[in-house]
Amino acid sequence: MQRRSFIKGFGVVLAASAVVPVTMMAEEAKKAPVQSPNKMNIDSAIKAITGGKALVPSSKIEFKAPEIAENGAVVPVKITVESPMTKDDYVKAIHILAKKNGNVRCTDIFLTPANGTAHFATRIKLGETQDILVIAQMSDGTFLSATQNVKVTIGGCG
């Protein structure tokens, strides 16, 4: 049957997005732990991204994550931000934050209008049940957000 159709287009978009994933985290990891942004609490991490501007919860961000993680070590997340992606109106960056992780900043993805669409999928590691926050930095200087709770459980019920 239509075994392939359900992921149709997804792989293509991912390949076309010139994403810059996790390199920043690797850099940060080398620094001394006390000063590292990895150790920031969620409020300072948000402030470091927004410079103190308000987050605007927005339905323009389509954020998909499982309600219950099958494996906390690799939780699949998909983000699409509605945007024309033109020179005057595009998504500059997508940030994924896990509020209760030791390192709250999971991923920072930087985009240009050449990406065509603001779509990104990855897997993040979650230490425990928590809210995942997505921040989209728009070219007009605003910051949109979306959030979802993901449950990480040892399971065992049958």
Added chain:
Amino acid sequence: MQIATALGLVTVAGGCAQAVPGKNPANVGLKDLYDFNAKGKLTLLHMCDLHAHIKPLYWREPSTLISAPNLVGTPGFLCGEAFSKHYGLEPSSLDAYFDTHTDFEALANKFGKMGGVAHMKTLVNEIRRQRGEENVLFLDSGDTWQGTGVALKTGGEAIVKVQNYLGIEVMVGHWEFTYGKERVKELAEMMDAKFISQNVVGNDPFADEYEELIFEPYTIEERGGAKIGIIGQSFPFTSTANPKEFTEGWSFGLRLDTLQEYVDELRDEHKVDCIVVLSHDGFSVDQEVARQVNGIDFILSGHTHDPSPQPIVINDTVIMIAGSHGKYIGRLDIDIEKGKVKDYEYKLIPIASNIIPADPEGEKLVNELYAPFDAELNEVLGKTKGLLYKRDTFHSTFDQLINDAIMDEMKSEISFTPGYRWGTTVLSGGDILMDNVYEMCGITYPNVYTFELNGAKIASLLEDIADNVFNANPLYQQGGDMSRLGGMTYDIKVSGKAGKRISNILVGGKALEPERIYSVSSWGGNLQNAGSNLQTEKIRPVYDVTRDYIKRQKVVNVSNESNVRILDYDCGCPVKGKMSC
């Protein structure tokens, strides 16, 4: 109630029914079970959660079924008197015996054992005769291949042979997956029925199956002159509820977005007349699915083992669930006109083995399947003084017996037994057979692990399990009951916030110390992964541990007093909107 409905003795108003006097439901006969207010041409037969019980058994429904306050007393969270009241059951009737725990032992002596595939087959044959072979479709919501010794010892094959005999045509799965990926595929090949699932997808980037559906997501069947689209929904939380090793590389989940796509595809491209979701989501989760996905005509649910005498309707979707352990067949007649469902009629038919005669062919098949294992399975291990049962939200006697056995052999301070909803019931004074022990714990990962955990970790694990059972949002529930504890007692505020429900934990009568290391045994879950100092020399299958203990005891006498104190509910079967009965 379902029998009374078919007899036209009941007036239904606002989802609750009032039985009208006139006939004593205790005198129910075969004709009453067969009787049905037939509609249209098409009949769907539905079975769920057989758990490999091919022989008749006793099965007592829960005496405690507690949930978050917003869900209490709603279908899926009803038991005992609250259940009888909601569905208008006559006290001491056959339905009261099948659907509730009330007066269980007295009624068991009166009505006898429940289920059994040979009895089920007689009913199915009769319905096929009444309706015509070409108009009937038999669907199975899964948890069929696992649950008894004969299933375990044949790697599920005995049960597939039974499904072929019964004439099952489509199925989905959950415990099926605990035979491992390769075996699931082998058994699916042996089976006449189609195994479908829209929510099982490859997630190993190095496998050919990556991001591919593992099974066909749906099937289109033509019966009664109509095209029926059936979409499969296997248990969404298989990889967290059961060991990951069995399904490594397969991802589950609810996947409601693709479910909606398949509904639309069946309707728009394939022009089906009726859309059925064959599901193992659980009754409560499927009510949420019906709210979020549009265009489903019927959800035939499973997993949570609820007998639901009446369907419920949410967002124009009709949801039914047919109990467990082969106790019932759901019959759904559908009247289809101009490509749409015009009307339907449903009856949950109890398989009363003393009323519905056994099909001789089925008895022969069951005997043949059991024959190689009869010597082991029929061994009498001992006797029980009181009733041994499984279902309850917190505590049950058969689970307590298993915990007693584990602590006696392993010399651990605390024992965890999983809150599965399958098992068996042994009447007071009855023999305990080895078959009964497998009925309680016959799984493909039977090992009892003994390891160390500190007090703080034990408390947080308990909170974690409680949140899987009592979350106010059905989508975050996994559909089991609380783990059963040996050596430990606690208080719980079910309506409390996640992580804040449990208090007053005592181990051996003394307050749990967060820093202290405790020796813990567990089986059937993942708790050993959270512990340290695993004692590998002690690892043994739980059914062997339990067998040896019962043999040593000769007569077991298990207390029916719960080791959990519920702080916010007054009774085990509260009614809607209340914290009491």
